[in-house]
Amino acid sequence: MACAPLMNGTRASSHPAGGDQRRLNHTAGRSAAPLLPDHWRLLLFWLVLLTVPFAAPNEYLVSLANLFLINVILIASLNLLMGYGGQISLGHAGFFGLGAYVSGILSAKVGLSAWIGLPAAMLATGLAALVIGVPVLRLRGLYLSMATLGWNAILVVMFNRLVELTGGPNGLLGVAPFSIGGFRLDTDLREFPLVWLVSLLVMLAILHVLHSRFGRALRAVATNELGAEALGIDSARTKLLFFVLSAGMAGIAGSLYVHINQYASPETFSISNSILYVVMVALGGSGTFWGPVLGALIYTAVPQLLLDYEDAELMLFGLGMLIVLIAFPRGLAGVPAALRDWHGGRQARPT
Amino acid sequence: MSAALLKIEALNCYFQGLRAVADLGFTVAVGEIKAVIGPNGAGKSTLFNMIAGVTRPTSGHIFFDGDRIDTLPTFARARLGIARTFQNLQIFREMTVLENVVAGCHLRGHAGFTRAILRDRTFRTEERALEEASFELLERFNLVDKAYLPAGALSYGEMKVLELARALAGEPRLLLLDEPTAGLPRAEAEHIEGVVRDLNEQGMTVLLVEHNMRMVMSLSHDILVLNNGVRIAEGSGDEISRHPDVLTAYLGATDDA
Amino acid sequence: MHAATVVQLLVIGVGTGSIYALIALGFNVVFKSTGAMNFAQGEWVVMAGMIAAVSFATINSVALACLAAVLLMTIVGIISERLVIWPLRHPNPLLITLISIGLAICTRSLMMLVLGKRPVGYPGFSKTESLGFWGINVQTQTLWIFGITLVFLFGMHLFFERSMLGKALRAAAADREAAAIVGVKVETTVMLSFAIAAFAGALAGAIITPLTLASYDQGAAFGFKGFSAAMLGGVGSLPGAVVGGLALGLLEAFGSFYISSDFKDAIAFAVLLLVLFVRPSGLLGRAEITKV
Numbered sequence: 077m078a079c080a081p082l083m084n085g086t087r088a089s090s091h092p093a094g095g096d097q098r099r100l101n102h103t104a105g106r107s108a109a110p111l112l113p114d115h116w117r118l119l120l121f122w123l124v125l126l127t128v129p130f131a132a133p134n135e136y137l138v139s140l141a142n143l144f145l146i147n148v149i150l151i152a153s154l155n156l157l158m159g160y161g162g163q164i165s166l167g168h169a170g171f172f173g174l175g176a177y178v179s180g181i182l183s184a185k186v187g188l189s190a191w192i193g194l195p196a197a198m199l200a201t202g203l204a205a206l207v208i209g210v211p212v213l214r215l216r217g218l219y220l221s222m223a224t225l226g227w228n229a230i231l232v233v234m235f236n237r238l239v240e241l242t243g244g245p246n247g248l249l250g251v252a253p254f255s256i257g258g259f260r261l262d263t264d265l266r267e268f269p270l271v272w273l274v275s276l277l278v279m280l281a282i283l284h285v286l287h288s289r290f291g292r293a294l295r296a297v298a299t300n301e302l303g304a305e306a307l308g309i310d311s312a313r314t315k316l317l318f319f320v321l322s323a324g325m326a327g328i329a330g331s332l333y334v335h336i337n338q339y340a341s342p343e344t345f346s347i348s349n350s351i352l353y354v355v356m357v358a359l360g361g362s363g364t365f366w367g368p369v370l371g372a373l374i375y376t377a378v379p380q381l382l383l384d385y386e387d388a389e390l391m392l393f394g395l396g397m398l399i400v401l402i403a404f405p406r407g408l409a410g411v412p413a414a415l416r417d418w419h420g421g422r423q424a425r426p427t
Numbered sequence: 428m429s430a431a432l433l434k435i436e437a438l439n440c441y442f443q444g445l446r447a448v449a450d451l452g453f454t455v456a457v458g459e460i461k462a463v464i465g466p467n468g469a470g471k472s473t474l475f476n477m478i479a480g481v482t483r484p485t486s487g488h489i490f491f492d493g494d495r496i497d498t499l500p501t502f503a504r505a506r507l508g509i510a511r512t513f514q515n516l517q518i519f520r521e522m523t524v525l526e527n528v529v530a531g532c533h534l535r536g537h538a539g540f541t542r543a544i545l546r547d548r549t550f551r552t553e554e555r556a557l558e559e560a561s562f563e564l565l566e567r568f569n570l571v572d573k574a575y576l577p578a579g580a581l582s583y584g585e586m587k588v589l590e591l592a593r594a595l596a597g598e599p600r601l602l603l604l605d606e607p608t609a610g611l612p613r614a615e616a617e618h619i620e621g622v623v624r625d626l627n628e629q630g631m632t633v634l635l636v637e638h639n640m641r642m643v644m645s646l647s648h649d650i651l652v653l654n655n656g657v658r659i660a661e662g663s664g665d666e667i668s669r670h671p672d673v674l675t676a677y678l679g680a681t682d683d684a
Numbered sequence: 685m686h687a688a689t690v691v692q693l694l695v696i697g698v699g700t701g702s703i704y705a706l707i708a709l710g711f712n713v714v715f716k717s718t719g720a721m722n723f724a725q726g727e728w729v730v731m732a733g734m735i736a737a738v739s740f741a742t743i744n745s746v747a748l749a750c751l752a753a754v755l756l757m758t759i760v761g762i763i764s765e766r767l768v769i770w771p772l773r774h775p776n777p778l779l780i781t782l783i784s785i786g787l788a789i790c791t792r793s794l795m796m797l798v799l800g801k802r803p804v805g806y807p808g809f810s811k812t813e814s815l816g817f818w819g820i821n822v823q824t825q826t827l828w829i830f831g832i833t834l835v836f837l838f839g840m841h842l843f844f845e846r847s848m849l850g851k852a853l854r855a856a857a858a859d860r861e862a863a864a865i866v867g868v869k870v871e872t873t874v875m876l877s878f879a880i881a882a883f884a885g886a887l888a889g890a891i892i893t894p895l896t897l898a899s900y901d902q903g904a905a906f907g908f909k910g911f912s913a914a915m916l917g918g919v920g921s922l923p924g925a926v927v928g929g930l931a932l933g934l935l936e937a938f939g940s941f942y943i944s945s946d947f948k949d950a951i952a953f954a955v956l957l958l959v960l961f962v963r964p965s966g967l968l969g970r971a972e973i974t975k976v
Contacts, residue, residue, distance in 0.1 A: 110546075110557035162778055211961040215779070218721060222915055223960045225908060226953035233950040281544050288543035288550070289529075289536040289557075296519055296530045304518035306479065308505035308597060310536040317540075348904065351723075351785060358782050387797060394789030401783050403773055 089151050114283055114365055121369070122276050123285030129268050139264040142336060144276040144376040151356050151375065152368035153325035156282055158354065161318050162298030168353045170231040171201045171323040173345025175330025177235060177242055184250040185241070186219050188391050191254065194331040205320040213315045220319070228347050237340035248339035254335050265364065267336050274332060278325055283365065285321070294318050312328030332424030355397050430599055431490075432632045433478070438487035440473050440656070447473040447657040451487070455601070460623070460633040462643045465653035466676055471636045472514065474653070478634070479511050480504045491601070506534055510599035512590045514606045514636075520579030524570055524576045527578050527589055528561040531596030535560070568622070584615040591619065591631045602626070604635040608642060620634070620646060644668070652676070673677050688819035693937045699826040701933020706787035707910025708917065708925035709840065710881035716857035717877040718918050723788040724764065726907020728882050731795055732757045732889030735897030737804035743822075745825035746806055752892040754883060761882020764791075765875045773817040788903065795900040802900035809891075823896045832891055836884070837926060844922065853877060878975035918969025928968055 128141045146367035154168045179199040188196075201255025204227070211225045235242050242248055254270060261267045285291050297311040298343030304311055304381040334340045358376045374396075382389045431454035440448040448470040455461045463471050476482035478489060480501035489497040496504050519527050536557060540634070542550040542574045565571045573581060578589060587607065594602065608616035620642050627633055637643050643650060644664040652660040652667055652674040660667045667673050707725060714722040736753035740746060743854040747903035768783050769775065815822050844850040856873040865872050888906075889898065895903075910934065917928020935955055940948035959966060 084594075104475055108551050108558055110551060131448075164778065164781060170734075208957075212964070215960075215964050218715075218919065219964055220913075221721060221781075222911060224957060226960070228955040229908070229953040230950050230957070233947060233953075237947065239440050264668055284544050284546045285540075287546075288538070288554070289533055290540060292526065292530045293533055295522060296533075299519040299521055302481070303513070303519060304530070305529050306511050306513075306517070307499040307593070308502050310500075310502045344705070347908070351789075352784070354785060355789070362782075387793070390789055391793035391797065394786050394793060397786035398768055398783060398790065401786060402768060402777065403740055 078143075082176075086093060086101050087167055112283070112287060115280075117366075118276070118279055118283065119127065122272065122279075129265050135264050135426055137205060138268055140376060140380065142264055142267055142271045145271045146333055146336075146371055146373035147375050148275050149325055149332075150281060151353055151360065152370045153322040153329075154281055154285075155360075155364075155368045155371075156325075156358045157318050157322040158357050159367065160298060161294050163315060164221045164354060165224045165319070165322070166221050166350050166354065167231075167347045168322075168326055169203035169347070169349035170224070170228030170347075171205065171326035171332070172330045173231060173235060173340070173342070174204060174326040175201050176326030176334040176345070177248065177269060177330070178327070179331035180248045180251040180334040181241060181288060183252045183335070184248060189255070190252060190335045192332070193335070194328065195333035196323045197327040199327075201330070202320045202324040204217065205323035206316070211315045211318045213319065214312045220315075224350075225347060228345075228350055231388065232342050232346055235345065235395065242340075242342075247339055248334070250336050251338045253338060253341070256385050261335075262338075269335070274328065286365070288319065290314070300397045305418075352393070355393055358397050359393070359400055394401060428599040430545070431455065432492055433634065434490040435474075435478070436488040438474070438477065438489065439485045440477060440482065441471070446448075448477070448484075448626050448653075451653075451656070451658055453636050453651055453658065453661060455632060456596050457632055458627070458641045459649060460632055460635070460647045461649045461651060462647040463634065463636050463651045463653060464638070464640075464643060465659075469676075470656035471653055472584065472605070473638060473656070474601060475511070479509070479603060494657055505599075508598075508600035509603065510594040510601070511603035512587075512607055513672065514609065516586050516590055518578050518586055518590050518593065520577065522578060523575050524557075524578050524581065524589060524615055525565065525574040527593050528564050528596050529557055531556040532561060533592035534597045542543050548677060550653075563598060564596055565607055568592045571611070584611050587611060588615075588619065600632060602631055602633045602635075603631060606636055606638065608637065608639050616642065631666075689941075691818065691859035692966035693941055695820065695822050695826060697934035698930060698938030699823075699829050699933065700845070700936060701913075701930035702829050703888045703892050703906075704909055704913040704932050705926045705929025706833060706836065706884045708907055708914035708921060708929045710888075711907075711910050711914045712920055712922055712925045713877045713884070714854075714881045717853065717874050718769075718775070718780050718786060721911065722779040722878075722881060723781070723907060724772070724791055725785040725881060725910060726886055726905070727788045727791040727795070728757055728761065728885035729892075729910075730898050730900065730903040730905045731760070731791060731927075732886035733893035734795055734799045734804055734900070735805050736890050736893060736899060738799060740806040741804075749806060750751040752887040753890050757886035757889075758879050758883045759880045760791075761880075761885075762875055764882075769874060769878070770871065786909070792903055794899055799900065801900060803897040805897040807894050810942035823895060825891070829891050830935040832887065836887055839882075840922065844865060849876065861972035890913070909952050912968075914950045915956055915964075915967055916959050918966030920970050921966070922967035924966055931967070 125141065129138055132138050150168065150172060157163050157165055175197035179190065181195040182188040182193045182196055183190055208223050208227055212219050236245050254267070255259050255261060261270060293304065293309045293314045296307065296309055297314050300310050319426060352375070356371035357368065359374055360369070360371025378392065379389055382392070433455040435454070436452050438448055438451040451474065463474065465471055473482060477484045480499060484497060487497070488495055491504070491507055491509060494507070496507065514550065516642050519530065522530065536553060538550040538553045540641060541663070562571065562574070565574055570585065570592065573585070580584065581589060591607065607623070611619070616639060623633060623646060650662065650664060650667050652673050653660060659672040660670040660678060707729060711722060711725050714720065714725070730755045730848040735756055736749045739749035739752045743749060764787055768787055769780060771781065795898040808823070809828045810824040812824055816823060844854060852863070852868045852877055853873045855866070856868050856870045860870050913929070914925055915928065916931055917924030932952060932955065936948060936951050939951040
C-alpha cells in the first residue's frame with residue numbers, strides 16, 4: 077500500500093539542526109520500552125498483596141483479599157470498556173453471573189474440573205457478548221447500554237427460573253473447588269495464590285492492550301469516531317473487540333467466584349450490581365489504569381466498615397459518585413493530577 | 428498524463444429533494460494537485476464527504492486506482508490509501524499530540540492482538556518504529572516540543588497542522604484536504620502551502636477544497652469549479668480565471684443588453 | 685380466546701401502558717435535551733407515590749396529597765438539575781448519564797432512610813374501587829389513569845407545539861448552538877426538561893400507587909420498563925413514547941397471560957432486545973441512528 081517513503085525523504089531535506097539530539101531524548105525508553113512505569117507499580121502492588129496471607133490475623137481477611145482481587149478483575153474489565161471505550165455496559169454483573177453459572181454447572185451437574193470450567197466460562201461470556209454486540213455496536217452508545225441492560229435482566233430471569241440447571245433462587249449448590257492433582261483449593265488461604273495470579277495476569281493483559289494500537293484505536297474511537305475512521309480504524313469492530321474482551325474477563329471472575337464459594341445465587345448478578353460496578357469505575361477513576369484498583373478497594377472495604385449501617389452504604393456510594401463526577405471527572409485516581417493542575421503545573425488552555 | 432488515481436463518475440447527491448451534487452464527473456491523476464473551488468453551498472463539502480465515505484451518493488461511482496470504492500465504509504477507504512483532513516477539526520483533543528500522530532499510524536501496525544497482549548519483541552520493535560515515525564512527523568511540522576501536551580491545548584493553527592501530520596502518518600497515496608488553511612494567519616497558511624508542495628514533489632496526489640485563491644492558483648495543476656452542485660469549469664488557473672461562468676458565479680451576473 | 689378476556693387484557697395493558705408512556709415521555713424529554721439516559725426517572729415515579737402516601741396520612745385528601753406530591757417532585761427535578769447537572773464544566777451525554785446514576789442512587793437511599801422500607805399507599809381516586817360490565821372487571825383507578833394520561837399528553841402536545849417555551853425546548857434539543865444564537869437560554873431548557881420529566885414521572889407515580897403501592901425499591905423496574913418503552917417507540921420521539929408505552933403494556937398483559945406469568949418481567953426486556961437488533965430506531969423513530 078505505501079509507495080513513496082515520505083518519512084525518509086522529509087528527514088533528509090527539511091531537518092532543523094540539533095533535531096536528532098532532541099528526538100533521541102524523546103524516544104528514549106517511552107512506550108516501546110520492555111517495562112513501562114505501570115509494570116513496576118503493578119508488580120510492586122501485587123508483591124505487597126502477596127504478604128496478605130502471611131500478615132493477616134485471621135482467614136477472614138484473606139477471604140476479603142480474594143474478594144477484592146475478583147472485584148479488581150470485574151471493575152478493571154468494565155473500566156476498559158467504559159473508561160477507555162466510552163461505552164457504558166449495564167450488564168457486567170450479568171456476564172459475571174453467566175461465567176459463574178457456566179463454570180459452576182459444568183462442575184456441579186456435569187462433573188467437569190474447574191480448570192475446564194474457567195476457559196468455558198470465558199468462552200461463553202465472550203460468545204454472548206459477540207451475539208449482543210454485533211448488531212448493536214454500530215449504533216450509538218445508548219443502544220449498547222440498553223442492550224446490556226436487557227440482557228442482564230433476561231439472564232437473571234433465567235438464573236431464577238431454570239431451576240433444574242441453576243438451582244433457582246436458592247442458588248447453585250455442589251460446585252467443586254479448583255484442585256491440583258488431589259490437592260483441593262477449598263480454603264481461602266489455598267485459593268489466594270490462584271486468584272492473585274489470575275488477577276495479575278488480567279491486569280497485565282489490560283496494560284498491554286492499552287499500550288498497543290488496539291488500545292489507541294479504542295481511545296480514538298471513544299474520543300472522536302469520525303476522526304478515528306478517517307485513520308482506517310474500524311470503529312464497530314474495535315468496540316466489539318473490547319466488549320468481548322471485557323465480558324470474557326468478567327466470565328473469568330465468575331468462574332473464580334463460583335469455585336471459591338462453591339455456590340452461586342442470582343441476586344449477586346442483578347442489574348443493581350451492574351450499576352454498582354459502573355459506580356465503582358466512576359468513583360475510582362474512569363479511564364485511568366489504577367482507578368479500578370481503588371474502586372475495587374472501596375467496593376470491598378466499605379460494606380465491611382459499614383456493617384452496622386448497611387442502609388447508609390448506598391447513600392455514601394451515590395454521594396461519593398456525584399461529588400467525584402462533578403468535582404473530579406477523572407475520578408479519585410485523578411485527584412493527584414487534578415491537584416497538580418490546580419497549582420499551575422500544566423500550560424493554560426488558549427481561548 | 429499519468430493514470431487517474433481518483434475517478435468520479437456521474438455522481439449525484441440529493442438530500443430529500445435538495446440537489447447537493449448533480450451528475451459530476453472528473454479525474455485526479457497520480458501526482459496531481461487538484462483544487463475544487465466554488466461559492467458557498469456549491470457542493471464542495473458534500474463531494475468531499477462522498478469521496479471520504481461519510482455521505483453516500485444517491486447515484487454514481489467513485490473509483491480509486493481502478494477499484495470501485497463508493498460502497499466501502501470510511502475506514503476501508505483509508506486502508507486503500509486515502510487520507511483526509513476536516514474542515515471542522517476532528518483531532519483527539521484529550522489525547523496527547525504524539526498519541527494523535529501515533530494513532531494515525533494505525534494502518535502501519537501489523538502486530539496481531541496476541542502479540543500485543545504478550546508484548547513480545549516483535550510487537551515492541553514495531554511500536555518503537557511507529558513512535559519514531561511519529562516523532563519525525565512532529566519534527567517536520569515543528570510540533571515536537573509539544574509532543575506530550577494534550578492536543579486540546581494547542582493553538583488553532585497548530586491543531587490544523589497536527590491533523591495534517593496525523594493524516595500523513597498512515598502513508599496515504601491520496602490526500603483530501605478540506606480547507607486546510609481556513610482560519611489561519613498568512614505565515615501559517617504559507618507554511619501549509621509549502622508542506623503540500625513538498626509532499627506533491629515527492630509523489631503525493633492531492634485533492635483540496637480551498638477558498639484561498641492565491642494558494643489555489645499557485646499550488647494546483649488543475650482546478651474544478653462547482654456551483655450549485657454542478658461543474659461549471661475545469662482547467663488551469665489561467666483558464667478558469669477568464670471563464671465567464673466562473674466570473675458570474677463569484678461576482679454575479681453582468682448586465683446584458 | 686374469550687372476548688371478555690381479550691377486553692380485560694386490553695384494559696390492563698393500556699393501563700400499565702399509560703404509565704410506561706408517561707415514564708418514557710419523561711425519559712425522552714431529558715434525552716432530547718442532553719443526549720443522556722436519566723436513571724433517576726424511575727426513582728421520581730416511586731418518590732411521588734411515597735410522598736403522596738405520607739401526605740395522605742396527614743391531610744386525608746387523596747387529591748391534595750397527589751397534587752402536593754406532583755408539585756414537590758417537579759421541584760425535586762429542578763433542584764436535581766441545578767445541583768448536579770448545571771455545575772458541570774464539560775457536560776457530555778456519558779457524564780450526565782453517570783451522574784444520573786449517582787442521582788438515582790441518592791434519591792433511592794433518601795427515600796429508604798426518610799420514608800422507610802415499608803410499602804405505602806392510599807385509596808384510589810374514586811369511592812368505588814371497581815366496575816363490572818360486559819363480563820369484565822375494571823378498576824376505576826385504571827380509568828383515572830387513562831383519563832389523566834390523555835389530558836397530560838394533550839397538554840404536552842399543546843406545550844411543545846404552541847407555546848414559546850415548548851418551542852424553545854425543541855429548538856435547543858435540535859441544535860444547541862443555533863438555538864443559543866437566536867436567544868434561547870440553553871441551560872434553562874435543560875432545567876425545564878428535567879422539570880417536565882419529574883412532573884411526568886410524578887404523575888405516573890401518583891396515579892399508579894393506589895393499584896401497586898409504592899416502595900423504595902420499585903424505581904429501577906419502573907425506570908427500565910420506561911426506557912424499554914422509549915426504545916420501542918423510538919428514542920427521543922414524544923409520540924413514540926406513547927406508542928411504545930402502550931405497546932409494551934399490551935405486550936406484557938397479553939404475554940403474561942398467554943405465555944407465562946413467570947417470565948412477565950423478561951417480556952419487556954426480550955422486546956427491548958428484539959427492537960435493538962431488528963429496528964433500533966423503534967416504531968416511530970427515524971432510521972438515522974448510525975454514526976454520521
